[in-house]
Amino acid sequence: MNNMTRSGIIVALMAASTLALAEVKPSDAVEYRQGIYKAVKWNFGPMGDMVKGKQEFNAAEFSRRAANLAALSKMPLEGFIAGSYSGSTDALPAIEKDWETFAGIMSDFETSAATLAETAASGDMNAIRPAFMSVAKTCKSCHDKFKD
Amino acid sequence: MNNMTRSGIIVALMAASTLALAEVKPSDAVEYRQGIYKAVKWNFGPMGDMVKGKQEFNAAEFSRRAANLAALSKMPLEGFIAGSYSGSTDALPAIEKDWETFAGIMSDFETSAATLAETAASGDMNAIRPAFMSVAKTCKSCHDKFKD
Numbered sequence: 001m002n003n004m005t006r007s008g009i010i011v012a013l014m015a016a017s018t019l020a021l022a023e024v025k026p027s028d029a030v031e032y033r034q035g036i037y038k039a040v041k042w043n044f045g046p047m048g049d050m051v052k053g054k055q056e057f058n059a060a061e062f063s064r065r066a067a068n069l070a071a072l073s074k075m076p077l078e079g080f081i082a083g084s085y086s087g088s089t090d091a092l093p094a095i096e097k098d099w100e101t102f103a104g105i106m107s108d109f110e111t112s113a114a115t116l117a118e119t120a121a122s123g124d125m126n127a128i129r130p131a132f133m134s135v136a137k138t139c140k141s142c143h144d145k146f147k148d
Numbered sequence: 149m150n151n152m153t154r155s156g157i158i159v160a161l162m163a164a165s166t167l168a169l170a171e172v173k174p175s176d177a178v179e180y181r182q183g184i185y186k187a188v189k190w191n192f193g194p195m196g197d198m199v200k201g202k203q204e205f206n207a208a209e210f211s212r213r214a215a216n217l218a219a220l221s222k223m224p225l226e227g228f229i230a231g232s233y234s235g236s237t238d239a240l241p242a243i244e245k246d247w248e249t250f251a252g253i254m255s256d257f258e259t260s261a262a263t264l265a266e267t268a269a270s271g272d273m274n275a276i277r278p279a280f281m282s283v284a285k286t287c288k289s290c291h292d293k294f295k296d
Contacts, residue, residue, distance in 0.1 A: 032190045035183030039223060042180045071219030075187060 026084035033079030034089070036072055043069045044135075051125070051132045059123035066113075066120035069135070073113035077106045090148040102146055109138040174232040181227030182237070184220055191217045192283075199273070199280045207271035214261075214268035217283070221261035225254045238296040250294055257286040 043065040049055035050062055080102070085093040095102045112134040119131040191213040197203035198210055228250070233241040243250045260282040267279040 028190070031186050035186035038179050038183035039187070042176075042227075068219070068223060071216070075216060079190075 024081060026081060027087065029079045029081045029084045030087070030089045030091075033076045033091075036076045036079065040069060040072050040076075043072070044139075047132060048136075051129055057125055059120075062128070063117075063120040063123070066117040070110075070113045070117035073110040077103060092146050092148055095146050098145075102142070105138055105142045105145075109135065109142070112138050172229060174229060175235065177227045177229045177232045178235065178237045178239075181224045181239075184224045184227065188217060188220050188224075191220070192287075195280060196284075199277055205273055207268075210276070211265075211268040211271075214265040218258075218261045218265040221258040225251060240294050240296055243294050246293075250290070253286055253290045253293075257283065257290070260286050 046055060047062055047065050047069070050057045080091065080095055082096070085091055085096060112131070116128070116131040116135050119127050122128070194203060195210055195213050195217070198205045228239065228243055230244070233239055233244060260279070264276070264279040264283050267275050270276070
């Protein structure tokens with residue numbers, strides 16, 4: 001994705017979020033995004049175990065989880081709203097200060113998760129492994145910068 | 149969906165869950181499914197407000213939420229595992245006792261959410277309203293029977 005396209009998407013997402021979430025309580029937004037991340041972890045964990053050989057590779061099961069992850073990857077961004085960076089959250093206020101970087105990583109998460117879901121359909125672990133690692137990298141880069 | 153098809157799907161889902169979640173902690177399963185339901189509510193609420201006219205109808209926004217809901221509707225079932233019906237959960241043990249009814253309603257939830265997502269693409273509120281109400285009915289029928 002080129003930078004112009006990505007910038008356009010980010011601006012559109014911000015506008016959509018502002019429009020739709022005008023009256024959302026910050027605590028509800030925190031619970032929403034934490035719920036999404038629980039579901040991300042729920043799917044990512046078993047996929048990681050299969051990639052690492054800790055769990056027997058089941059192509060159909062992996063593919064189902066990768067599809068779920070791709071769907072989930074589109075969801076958390078709208079939960080990061082004004083006033084939701086204190087209290088029971090590990091999300092840092094840096095998210096608001098550097099929204100463009102944050103939203104860019106979230107967009108990379110979405111793109112890499114979609115690629116993983118496509119790759120998973122092949123059932124070929126040699127193709128799946130690097131696609132999985134690309135998703136894992138977006139998780140880590142975001143946590144390093146924006147999670148307490 | 150005819151009964152034979154539905155039974156087949158339910159059996160397949162049960163087998164998949166048993167296979168994949170052999171070592172899952174009940175408390176993690178509770179947090180997972182509660183996370184999914186938070187995300188369901190997050191999307192269902194604004195859609196309901198648009199259906200009721202409390203919020204201005206925005207076809208693109210509605211469609212995006214309906215697609216999210218359709219994806220989420222596939223996810224909670226695998227979180228209902230043995231040992232996860234006490235403690236901080238409103239899910240009743242009746243779920244285990246009457247698994248076929250429970251899984252049948254969850255399947256109706258999935259089917260009606262998929263229909264809503266398809267209908268939402270039309271942008272026609274006269275078609276969307278009954279499709280939305282069908283989903284709402286599956287929520288209610290499950291809560292009435294299986295939620296404290």
